[in-house]
Amino acid sequence: MSVWLVFALLGVGTGSLYAAFAIAIIIVYRGSGVVNFAVGAMAMIPAIVYAELRATGDLVLPVILLPDRYDLGGPWGFWPSACIGLAVGVVFTLVAERLVFRRLRGAPAVTCLVATVGLTVVAQGLMVRAAGAGTRRTPAILPDDVIDVFGRSFPVDRLWITGVVLVLGGGIAAGYRRTRFGIATRAAFLNEKGAILLGLDPRRLGQINWLIATLVAGTTGILASSMGGVSPFNYSLYVVPALAAVLAARLQSVMVAVLAGVGIGMFEAVTVHMVAKGHVPNLLQGGFSSLVPFAVIVVMLIVGGRTLPDRSFVVEPGQRPPAAPPRWWVWWPVVAVMCIMIAVGSSPLRFALLQTLFVSTLLMSVVLVTGFIGQVSLAQLSFAGFAAFMLSRFDGLGFPLAPVTAIVLTTVVGTLVSIPALRVRGVLFAIVSFSVAVVFDEVLYRSPTFVGNGGLARVAEPRLFGVDLGIYAGDDFPSRRFAFLALACCVGCGLVLVGLRRSGLGRRMFAVNSNERAAAASGIDVPGTKVTAAMLASAIAAVAGVMFAYKAVDFTGAGLSAQDGLQLLALAYIGGIGSIGGAVIAGCLAPSALAGYLLTGGGSSIEQYLFTGIALVIVTVAVPGGLAGLPDLLRRVRQQRRSGSLSTTAGG
Amino acid sequence: MALLESRGLTVSYGGLHANDQVDIDITEGKLVGLIGPNGAGKTTFIDAITGFTPLSAGTVTFDGVDLEGKSPDERAHLGLTRTFQSLELFEDLTVRDNLMAAAEKARWNSFITDILMPGRGERAYQQQVDEALDALDLAEHADRLPSDMSHGQRKLIGVARALAARPKLVLLDEPAAGLDTQESQKLGFKLREFLSSGMSLFLIDHDMGLVLNVCDYIYVLDFGRIIAHGTPAEVRKDPTVIAAYLGESAGEAQASAGTALNTATEEQS
Ligand SMILES: Nc1ncnc2c1ncn2[C@@H]1O[C@H](COP(=O)(O)OP(=O)(O)OP(=O)(O)O)[C@@H](O)[C@H]1O
Numbered sequence: 001m002s003v004w005l006v007f008a009l010l011g012v013g014t015g016s017l018y019a020a021f022a023i024a025i026i027i028v029y030r031g032s033g034v035v036n037f038a039v040g041a042m043a044m045i046p047a048i049v050y051a052e053l054r055a056t057g058d059l060v061l062p063v064i065l066l067p068d069r070y071d072l073g074g075p076w077g078f079w080p081s082a083c084i085g086l087a088v089g090v091v092f093t094l095v096a097e098r099l100v101f102r103r104l105r106g107a108p109a110v111t112c113l114v115a116t117v118g119l120t121v122v123a124q125g126l127m128v129r130a131a132g133a134g135t136r137r138t139p140a141i142l143p144d145d146v147i148d149v150f151g152r153s154f155p156v157d158r159l160w161i162t163g164v165v166l167v168l169g170g171g172i173a174a175g176y177r178r179t180r181f182g183i184a185t186r187a188a189f190l191n192e193k194g195a196i197l198l199g200l201d202p203r204r205l206g207q208i209n210w211l212i213a214t215l216v217a218g219t220t221g222i223l224a225s226s227m228g229g230v231s232p233f234n235y236s237l238y239v240v241p242a243l244a245a246v247l248a249a250r251l252q253s254v255m256v257a258v259l260a261g262v263g264i265g266m267f268e269a270v271t272v273h274m275v276a277k278g279h280v281p282n283l284l285q286g287g288f289s290s291l292v293p294f295a296v297i298v299v300m301l302i303v304g305g306r307t308l309p310d311r312s313f314v315v316e317p318g319q320r321p322p323a324a325p326p327r328w329w330v331w332w333p334v335v336a337v338m339c340i341m342i343a344v345g346s347s348p349l350r351f352a353l354l355q356t357l358f359v360s361t362l363l364m365s366v367v368l369v370t371g372f373i374g375q376v377s378l379a380q381l382s383f384a385g386f387a388a389f390m391l392s393r394f395d396g397l398g399f400p401l402a403p404v405t406a407i408v409l410t411t412v413v414g415t416l417v418s419i420p421a422l423r424v425r426g427v428l429f430a431i432v433s434f435s436v437a438v439v440f441d442e443v444l445y446r447s448p449t450f451v452g453n454g455g456l457a458r459v460a461e462p463r464l465f466g467v468d469l470g471i472y473a474g475d476d477f478p479s480r481r482f483a484f485l486a487l488a489c490c491v492g493c494g495l496v497l498v499g500l501r502r503s504g505l506g507r508r509m510f511a512v513n514s515n516e517r518a519a520a521a522s523g524i525d526v527p528g529t530k531v532t533a534a535m536l537a538s539a540i541a542a543v544a545g546v547m548f549a550y551k552a553v554d555f556t557g558a559g560l561s562a563q564d565g566l567q568l569l570a571l572a573y574i575g576g577i578g579s580i581g582g583a584v585i586a587g588c589l590a591p592s593a594l595a596g597y598l599l600t601g602g603g604s605s606i607e608q609y610l611f612t613g614i615a616l617v618i619v620t621v622a623v624p625g626g627l628a629g630l631p632d633l634l635r636r637v638r639q640q641r642r643s644g645s646l647s648t649t650a651g652g
Numbered sequence: 653m654a655l656l657e658s659r660g661l662t663v664s665y666g667g668l669h670a671n672d673q674v675d676i677d678i679t680e681g682k683l684v685g686l687i688g689p690n691g692a693g694k695t696t697f698i699d700a701i702t703g704f705t706p707l708s709a710g711t712v713t714f715d716g717v718d719l720e721g722k723s724p725d726e727r728a729h730l731g732l733t734r735t736f737q738s739l740e741l742f743e744d745l746t747v748r749d750n751l752m753a754a755a756e757k758a759r760w761n762s763f764i765t766d767i768l769m770p771g772r773g774e775r776a777y778q779q780q781v782d783e784a785l786d787a788l789d790l791a792e793h794a795d796r797l798p799s800d801m802s803h804g805q806r807k808l809i810g811v812a813r814a815l816a817a818r819p820k821l822v823l824l825d826e827p828a829a830g831l832d833t834q835e836s837q838k839l840g841f842k843l844r845e846f847l848s849s850g851m852s853l854f855l856i857d858h859d860m861g862l863v864l865n866v867c868d869y870i871y872v873l874d875f876g877r878i879i880a881h882g883t884p885a886e887v888r889k890d891p892t893v894i895a896a897y898l899g900e901s902a903g904e905a906q907a908s909a910g911t912a913l914n915t916a917t918e919e920q921s
């Protein structure tokens with residue numbers, strides 16, 4: 001018993017981090033209605049600035065076009081470093097609030113969420129450029145003695161940080177209940193128009209709340225850098241447990257969120273111990289503990305969710321401007337050019353094309369769930385990864401049978417996963433799908449049973465009637481046969497999407513996307529339509545996964561993680577989330593894909609990652625239809641201007 | 653037996669009885685009205701009948717089928733459709749597609765045929781949709797988006813969408829709200845036309861002129877209870893109704909304006 005208690009206690013350290021992030025998420029949500037995925041990045045910036053100042057005395061800044069590193073003399077102490085770190089974080093948030101979130105007031109919550117994803121990518125890209133991707137640990141800040149608990153050594157800094165977060169949470173909860181500012185924030189959250197009539201300025205309140213959240217996240221980030229270390233990426237993974245805590249608090253109570261966050265941390269530590277003790281089936285040994293926040297999220301959403309939104313549910317405008325009818329004839333020249341590239345192109349060009357084909361296919365599944373049915377899914381890449389690993393697992397079955405098995409299994413899993421998610425929509429769906437991605441990432445891709453030891457999977461080359469169709473076939477790598485095969489798969493998926501868009505089912509999907517209540521009243525089976533969409537989308541993702549596996553031959557979970565899923569969604573939005581053209585454009589823009597090859601000679605780099613983030617933010621703010629929607633947007637603007645000038649001449 | 657019967661229908665939100673022991677009969681081929689002051693529970697009644705809000709007590713039968721446990725889309729397939737007070741159109745679909753989405757009946761395998769042969773199953777429903785568009789004079793706007801149209805036209809799209817599936821009964825939640833007197837009168841004529849094509853209608857509206865003149869039978873709801881019911885003439889004279897609802901002179905004026913319309917309708921037919 002006491003052993004379990006010690007392990008539970010060990011978890012309070014991480015739990016406090018989750019709790020602090022949860023506080024920051026709630027503050028921003030209550031202050032501006034944005035569910036903030038970027039909270040990890042908001043904690044990371046001050047922490048890395050702090051860490052660099054303490055280690056080298058250099059000031060690193062998350063900026064582009066300006067020098068991002070300044071020598072401020074020797075290593076600095078705690079207070080100056082922490083203050084400068086927080087100041088940098090505050091300025092970053094202020095700029096982001098001003099340029100992005102203020103313009104997004106009144107935009108669909110999902111668009112705001114996607115913008116915070118973009119912001120995360122931007123922050124990570126900038127900090128990697130400025131300070132490198134490595135993890136750094138800073139000297140202890142809190143007392144770090146080791147004491148004896150039930151005969152085991154126990155580092156007390158865990159308790160200290162918990163104390164700090166509890167005090168912080170209590171103070172903030174009291175502050176929001178007592179002070180004029182807190183009450184004004186609540187008033188503006190509950191009734192923005194009413195608050196304006198009372199003379200409050202919701203925009204200003206939102207800004208201050210963003211700042212408070214930055215300070216909370218940044219302080220915790222700095223403290224945590226002395227315990228587990230900080231890298232540009234690690235804090236972003238704490239967002240999932242933090243969101244679980246936020247949901248447990250129903251996006252409302254700071255104190256409940258704090259307790260839930262600490263609780264999740266404790267349960268995670270206990271499950272880690274369970275794995276070590278062999279209490280957990282081999283299958284789940286990978287990252288069993290990541291199931292804890294996932295379970296919390298699913299239970300909270302299913303208990304709180306409704307199959308149909310009720311009358312008070314505000315119908316959000318669609319995620320994209322009205323989609324133009326698909327002009328499928330545009331695609332024949334595109335396919336023809338791709339065929340020519342395969343036939344006569346150089347080896348790197350063909351390789352870049354393969355990457356484009358893989359990403360385009362995968363994004364078609366994102367277009368289906370997100371663009372057609374309106375559920376923002378961050379899990380499609382995980383389904384592709386699942387299919388890739390399944391292919392390697394059932395590779396013995398031979399070519400057509402093994403990929404078919406992998407695709408069928410993935411479709412079944414994707415469909416099953418979508419069923420509990422039927423009761424949630426919008427932002428909450430995005431949260432569930434991200435936590436699914438994290439579970440796939442942590443549990444499945446590391447499971448000894450599932451993936452094999454070391455997480456390295458392998459597939460044999462596809463062979464049909466004795467003909468080698470693999471990427472190594474012949475002596476020209478990558479083989480032309482394989483490239484044509486990949487092109488055929490991608491075109492096939494595209495045709496499915498075109499057919500769907502023009503069919504009754506597609507119409508029903510768009511109807512569900514527009515308005516679920518009206519869809520149900522019109523006799524459309526809303527859950528059935530959503531499940532069908534999820535099924536088709538996971539099948540398409542599985543096709544992409546099979547392409548990935550045959551393209552890579554040997555692979556691990558790298559490139560399939562939840563973090564990569566974020567970048568994928570970013571690409572999908574940049575290309576245009578509502579259309580097949582968007583998927584193909586994004587496929588060209590993806591790292592190591594065609595655009596990169598043609599413009600910069602290939603490869604992927606942090607600059608591209610950063611550029612993706614910046615482009616995503618711009619798209620969410622200014623071009624809701626993405627690049628594919630640009631012509632339509634311009635046409636509309638021109639029309640409006642023309643009718644506008646007509647009416648002024650008529651009036652004058 | 654009436655087409656739709658509610659017996660002891662009660663809907664509670666917390667302690668509030670939004671509908672309290674409501675008994676309403678909607679007879680086949682008739683236009684039945686429901687009136688009542690703001691917050692009386694009229695929309696709640698439609699929500700309860702169409703499966704959007706759970707009943708706390710009572711039963712609803714439609715066309716001989718007990719509706720208990722049926723989802724909104726199943727009820728729509730039985731031939732029971734509705735419009736929404738707040739419109740709730742499919743803003744991303746063209747007017748025609750708004751109607752098509754409601755008219756088409758999906759089968760379990762339709763997604764396969766839909767992908768392999770898009771458009772094949774559509775023809776059967778095209779005609780139905782065209783009729784509904786013509787009935788509400790929307791045919792020329794069929795390829796526009798609802799968001800580009802006027803409020804009055806948007807109201808009509810909502811009605812057309814409810815008609816597109818050729819239902820047995822349409823529940824109309826304030827279709828005339830926001831229409832001017834002339835548009836509202838025109839809508840009244842149209843509603844009577846639909847009746848003659850074998851449909852039954854249930855109308856909620858605050859426009860007394862419309863309700864008193866086009867309805868065959870009227871129920872009056874106040875604080876969730878039925879306080880009176882009868883033919884328009886009976887309801888107009890009922891003292892409880894006058895006290896609860898028509899007492900204001902504005903109501904009187906509207907009602908007498910309605911009388912004029914009534915005679916006009918009779919002359920026409
Ligand atoms: N989801 C809900 N939760 C709690 N109360 C509700 C809910 N929906 C409606 N109500 C309450 O039920 C009562 C009846 O509302 P309802 O909308 O049915 O009235 P109505 O007769 O349609 O009014 P109006 O003429 O303004 O449309 C009101 O007091 C309303 O506040």
Ligand SMILES: [Mg+2]
Nearest residue numbers: 694695696737
């Ligand atoms: Mg109402």
